[in-house]
Amino acid sequence: MYSSYASNLVATSKNSKSASVTRDALLEAAGRVVVAQGAEALTLQAVAQEAGVSKGGLLYHFPNKDALIAGMIQHLVDEFTAALNQELAQDDAPKTPGHWVRAYIRASAVFDQQTIALQSGLLAAIAVNPELLIPIQEIFVDWQRQIEASGIDPATATALRLAIDGLLFAHLFGLGVPKESLQEAVIETLLKLAH
Template sequence: MRRDELLDAAECLLQDQGVQALTLSAVAERAGVSKGGLLYHFSSKDALIKGMVERLIAEFDALVEAQHESTYTRAYLAATFEAVETGRLRRWAVVTGAAGDPALLAPLREAMARWHLHGLEDEPDPVASQVVRLACEGVWEVATHSPGIVDYGAVKRRLLDLL
């Protein structure tokens, strides 16, 4: 069984049953492998959560990189709305909710610092770029908890206007 399939099983378990249901035995059962098979890839529950957080960061980095935009902020904005539209956002809420230990979220804090500081000196208006990046964080938060209350297309257009 591949590592990503184990991470998928853990994320599905979290989404379906909540953080209290996230045990190595439950993940192994959900994935259809022995607990030993799971332990081969993830030596502990914390290692599993860390793996989920690291995968989310890598996937968002790849999503930003895949955008064909003129600036990093435009790519970050496009990636954010693509994540919202494709449902990838739900994974963020589920995984970050599982990380009860702040140390498990350290890679996410480091990634956020990188995302918010990257290339600001190359932006036409660095302050507007920071405002847009911070607004994207608000989009993630609202789309996670109350997705139906925002016209995302209108918000995206207004944020693009700021740039």
């Protein structure tokens, strides 16, 4: 009896792990579709084809396009949160005023073309259903609280957050993106002001 229970437990664990891997693979495939073809090409059929699974296999994890987009958004939030936590752990002056703001600036200062294309595509997809923004809005409320409580003047901390967010938006919308050397100088200035 025990060996039957144990083998069922192992099988369930493998299936759960396989489902998680498949879900991640589907989200990555969706990201590739958005980056390569734009948000308008993000269909369940296109993602299933890109992932090499049946549409039914995709529907098992994401019952509709909104669920897929919500999954992509959560995936981006999770990736940013992981980067933020890594920056918090690697900061050379932990537990000092501005520690959280500096980590936020460093985690936000990723402007590679693929990330920008994916974020731009998701913004376009969200425009169809603004309710998909709710998870991002909620986490930004928490991040803003952290920024205000970072130990430096809350107005300065918020201005620094808005400046790095503005640099990201310049990239997302192609709004007068500064040259790379100037961007680096801006980021260094923000980090200095966060002490």
